Amino acid sequence: MKEKNHDHKKCISIFKRLSGYIDGELDEKTYEEMQIHIKECIKCEVCLETLRRTVDLCRNMKMQGVPDRLRERLKLMIYDPSNL
Numbered sequence: 001m002k003e004k005n006h007d008h009k010k011c012i013s014i015f016k017r018l019s020g021y022i023d024g025e026l027d028e029k030t031y032e033e034m035q036i037h038i039k040e041c042i043k044c045e046v047c048l049e050t051l052r053r054t055v056d057l058c059r060n061m062k063m064q065g066v067p068d069r070l071r072e073r074l075k076l077m078i079y080d081p082s083n084l
């Protein structure tokens with residue numbers, strides 16, 4: 001069930017590694033850990049999807065990285081539960 005035993009600190013540490021997750025730069029253990037959390041946590045799931053789409057978009061447009069503004073917005077989403 002989503003949001004059960006929700007550990008907000010974990011969300012923040014997940015968020016910090018999301019781009020590594022998308023790019024497949026993480027070791028297997030970290031990757032698995034994140035996968036488990038994201039499955040349980042709607043907020044991280046939404047963040048991951050948004051970031052993934054943005055990264056795809058940036059790649060298509062040959063842009064470098066994710067725009068800071070979006071990164072900030074996602075960060076706020078994680079830090080402030082009322083944003084969802």
Ligand SMILES: [Zn+2]
Pocket residue numbers: 010011014037041042043044
């Ligand atoms: Zn989370």
